[in-house]
Amino acid sequence: MSVIALCSAKGSPGVTLAGQVLASVWPRPVALVDADPAGGDILWRCRTPQGGPLNPDHGLLSLAAAARRDADETNLSEHLQQTNLGQSVLVGLSSQEQLTGLGSVWTQLPSLLARHTEDVLVDCGQLSAGSAALPVIHKADAVLVVVRPDMEGVAHLRSRLFQFGKSLRMGDADGTPVLIAVATTYRDTQSATHLQQLLDSEGIPARVVGVFAEDAKGAGIFTSTRAGAPGRTLLARSARVIAQALVSVPSVEQRIGMV
Numbered sequence: 031m032s033v034i035a036l037c038s039a040k041g042s043p044g045v046t047l048a049g050q051v052l053a054s055v056w057p058r059p060v061a062l063v064d065a066d067p068a069g070g071d072i073l074w075r076c077r078t079p080q081g082g083p084l085n086p087d088h089g090l091l092s093l094a095a096a097a098r099r100d101a102d103e104t105n106l107s108e109h110l111q112q113t114n115l116g117q118s119v120l121v122g123l124s125s126q127e128q129l130t131g132l133g134s135v136w137t138q139l140p141s142l143l144a145r146h147t148e149d150v151l152v153d154c155g156q157l158s159a160g161s162a163a164l165p166v167i168h169k170a171d172a173v174l175v176v177v178r179p180d181m182e183g184v185a186h187l188r189s190r191l192f193q194f195g196k197s198l199r200m201g202d203a204d205g206t207p208v209l210i211a212v213a214t215t216y217r218d219t220q221s222a223t224h225l226q227q228l229l230d231s232e233g234i235p236a237r238v239v240g241v242f243a244e245d246a247k248g249a250g251i252f253t254s255t256r257a258g259a260p261g262r263t264l265l266a267r268s269a270r271v272i273a274q275a276l277v278s279v280p281s282v283e284q285r286i287g288m289v
């Protein structure tokens with residue numbers, strides 16, 4: 031059972047979509063949690079199995095209310111909704127204004143997620159100082175940063191990894207592994223290798239694990255604007271490699287045992 035935090039360094043490289051695609055190809059039962067403090071997108075993108083909208087009040091908000099009443103008795107599973115793509119999702123905030131009402135749930139979230147009985151993929155939005163999702167990122171079994179391989183994308187990635195390298199204890203045997211997924215065209219066979227070389231040359235202990243293919247048709251299927259088989263999209267095929275790398279990362283408990 032692992033908790034994987036998904037985030038961006040800056041911009042919108044496709045973190046939320048990456049979470050949706052990873053959840054659909056994940057080799058074990060998994061829940062997708064929308065914990066982007068800037069406001070969630072899962073609510074707007076996913077449909078119920080009957081094709082209707084998801085319930086905006088049954089998700090992070092209801093989880094926070096339950097945790098305020100009794101955190102020990104609160105279970106993530108009671109706040110998940112099923113989607114037409116067969117996924118279990120925790121819908122996030124409908125707007126950033128709801129953030130203030132959530133209170134202590136951000137500090138309780140890591141343990142609520144960790145005791146879930148399935149793997150959890152958490153969309154944490156942008157990795158930045160002051161993000162309410164930092165407790166989740168710091169306690170995750172692994173962090174996956176999605177990045178575009180252009181100059182700005184790589185520059186912001188470097189600066190975020192330098193900024194958070196210490197608090198994540200990146201590179202320590204029992205620190206948090208940071209994995210990188212490059213958002214680019216499937217024809218781009220170079221960017222992932224170049225990025226890994228750059229990180230290595232700067233002594234940044236992060237591992238590039240694959241590419242999320244640019245795939246407008248596939249994105250349409252995952253965002254409910256297009257019909258089709260999600261599993262056969264280019265996006266899903268590219269995500270399988272990344273999912274495999276993520277499930278192979280030892281959990282926090284296993285890493286502590288190894289030290």
Ligand SMILES: Nc1ncnc2c1ncn2[C@@H]1O[C@H](COP(=O)(O)OP(=O)(O)OP(=O)(O)O)[C@@H](O)[C@H]1O
Nearest residue numbers: 038041042043044045046047242243244245246249
């Ligand atoms: N691999 C991809 N191929 C095609 N379109 C994509 C891909 N990834 C993302 N998109 C599209 O780009 C837009 C932004 O994607 P997404 O919302 O997943 O990014 P994000 O990083 O989560 O952004 P935000 O910072 O707003 O949360 C969406 O319209 C999505 O459909």
Ligand SMILES: [Mg+2]
Nearest residue numbers: 045046066071
């Ligand atoms: Mg997003």
